[in-house]
Amino acid sequence: xxIRTSLVSLIILLAAGSASLAQERRLASPxxxxxxxxxxxxxxxxxxxxxxxxxxxxxxxxxRSRDLFGPSDYAEFLNDGxxxxxxxxxxxxxxxxxxxxxxxxxxxxPGEYSLFIDLQPDGWIFIVSSWPAQTxxxxxNKQALFGAFDYTPxxxxxxxxxxxxxxxxxxxxxAWEFLDMNATGGRLAxxxxxxxxxxxxxxxx
Numbered sequence: 548x549x550i551r552t553s554l555v556s557l558i559i560l561l562a563a564g565s566a567s568l569a570q571e572r573r574l575a576s577p578x579x580x581x582x583x584x585x586x587x588x589x590x591x592x593x594x595x596x597x598x599x600x601x602x603x604x605x606x607x608x609x610x611r612s613r614d615l616f617g618p619s620d621y622a623e624f625l626n627d628g629x630x631x632x633x634x635x636x637x638x639x640x641x642x643x644x645x646x647x648x649x650x651x652x653x654x655x656x657p658g659e660y661s662l663f664i665d666l667q668p669d670g671w672i673f674i675v676s677s678w679p680a681q682t683x684x685x686x687x688n689k690q691a692l693f694g695a696f697d698y699t700p701x702x703x704x705x706x707x708x709x710x711x712x713x714x715x716x717x718x719x720x721x722a723w724e725f726l727d728m729n730a731t732g733g734r735l736a737x738x739x740x741x742x743x744x745x746x747x748x749x750x751x752x
Contacts, residue, residue, distance in 0.1 A: 586599045604638075608721050622668075641659055718741070
């Protein structure tokens with residue numbers, strides 16, 4: 548084997564190793580989604596038809612042994628310089644609904660909205676905002692938010708106190724979930740570490 552052949556073989560091996568490492572790279576906070584379907588029925592084939600989707604899309608941070616809600620300044624840490632928490636990671640948390648829903652005394656029309664949590668020390672406030680969300684960060688785009696940076700409350704549609712529950716175990720990766728769903732509504736919950744915070748909602752009639 549010549550020196551040239553050996554060098555070519557080494558380059559090929561290094562390139563293959565680099566490609567393998569690139570394929571194994573994972574996002575620190577991967578994208579997540581939670582969905583429910585309402586208003587449909589089962590037909591004669593036992594297939595659910597005519598339903599409308601409600602979905603939450605968000606980034607899913609992992610606890611990674613951090614004390615998330617213990618320090619007195621946890622809101623400052625989670626907000627990461629923003630005025631409110633994006634209740635996820637990286638991109639803004641987004642609510643997409645194909646059906647009108649009611650949260651508190653506010654009816655939310657079908658469409659896409661941004662979700663935030665105002666981590667007040669005397670109670671967390673759930674926020675539904677009409678601020679559009681950026682899916683990739685663009686500093687020149689002032690008409691949409693990335694995360695909660697540049698959030699302002701003038702586009703809030705709903706501000707509602709959340710019910711918080713301390714869990715008997717630690718949930719490692721943040722999740723948004725639909726709880727206790729039925730034909731008339733349910734609860735939308737954010738779960739992370741030992742905290743679950745939720746708001747009830749109804750399907751508008």
